Amino acid sequence: MSVTEPVKTPLRKPLGVPLFVLALGQLVISLDYNIVYVALPDIGAGLGFSDHDLQWVVSAYVVATGGFLLLGGRAADLLGRRRMFVVAALLYAGSSLVGGLSDSPGVLVAVRAVQGVGGSLLFPATLSLINTMYDEGPDRNRALAVWGAAGAGGLCFGSLLGGVLVEAFGWQSVFFVNVPVAGALAVAGWSLFPVDGPRDRSRHFDVAGALTATGGITLLVFLLVQAPAEGWGTPVALGSAVLSVGLLTLFAVVERRSRDPLVPARLFAHRGLVAAMGVTALFGATFSSVPYFLTLYFQTVHGYSAVATGLAFLVPAVVVAVGTQAGERAVSAFGMRRMLVGGLVLGAVGAAALGLALTSDGSYPALLPGIVLMGLGQGAAWTGMWIVASAGVAPGDQGIASGLASTTLQVGGAVGLAVLVALAGGVGQSGSGPGLLDGIRTAVFVIAGGIGCGALALLALRRTTGTSGP
8 A cells, every 4th residue: 555644635626427426326336235135035925936045136146246346347447437337337227127027036036147247347447437537646535435435325225225115116126226227327427427548459358367267256256155055065165166266276377378467467566456455355354244244133133124124224324424534534634544444443343332232122222332433434444445446556457456456345245244154153053032143243243353353454564564554
């Protein structure tokens, strides 16, 4: 990470309507990930999903997104950021329409996979547009804070919107709502974003690298999603592990020999990007897992309805959005390293306080101190890690840099949730009552410890390098 010292805050310029469109694109990605959670019981009953297969309504999206992010990032660099933004938005709109009309489990799972591919194209296109449209420094930091507020808030607002839509219009509405929004995004992106220049014919698309990386990462995420429920020794898990390792090894060989590799080796010499990838992996494994366990706590332990669960996530959504803005201002006031360490410490303390407040007879207000502290830290860390990931990266590499950081976010989330679910199951042997509550509480305490270890790692890195910025 580059050194970032406190500086005087310059006069703020308006960031413009294009940023609103980019933030809305990130909101759609976040909402699409979370909005189906509260609809799962109705989806299962309406389409005849088995209990075993229902998880794939969520998992298909996660697997496809994680597997295709590198491809999406490089496509934005080589084929045009505006083009990929429009294509991804149209893919979201079309697949969402088909999802709402689905009449079988197989069709809906396939739709969720296509939506995941749309997310893997839209996320790096959106992020690289921000990183190329706004100059590095205060303008880009503010733009990333606005974009981050939309994304982090969407993860929580998805539960509220999903609950309202399901109770009012049925489960199909959680898909139909995306159609006009994604369609409008495509039109706005084509109208407002800078026109993509002619393709640089001297740069070639690394087809072999794209296929091996996409296949290897997709199988890895599939393994991490499937194995905790089915077992690590099953033929499917073992086969996925062997194929994933084989494809990723082949990817490394292909990249060494490619004239224009999918992931240029020079990016791994960029210390800021590598450090940001570590922070995004930690963020995915810890902060991003909290909504899963809070949903279990609200709905299973306390019996909240879908709408009540959504309302319970309203405060976290607002606090995280505030944290993203506070993080951007803290970078100018205290420097990037201090802000990131402070955000992680705040998040760790908040998660620990939340774990202590998770009781069978506890009230929602008792959770608020932990939720507020953790949400502020989460928002600050979210803004900071994307600022670091883009700093000092050449414009022509912004897409793949975004793809790398977002891939580690997804893989970290899959690994973290798999480990935490296993730990929660080991502590809470029963599926309900005190056993389940013990498991949820243990998972949240482990999350607090993981975030705290991340803060210590950043401090240790400072002592090792002797610099004032990560």
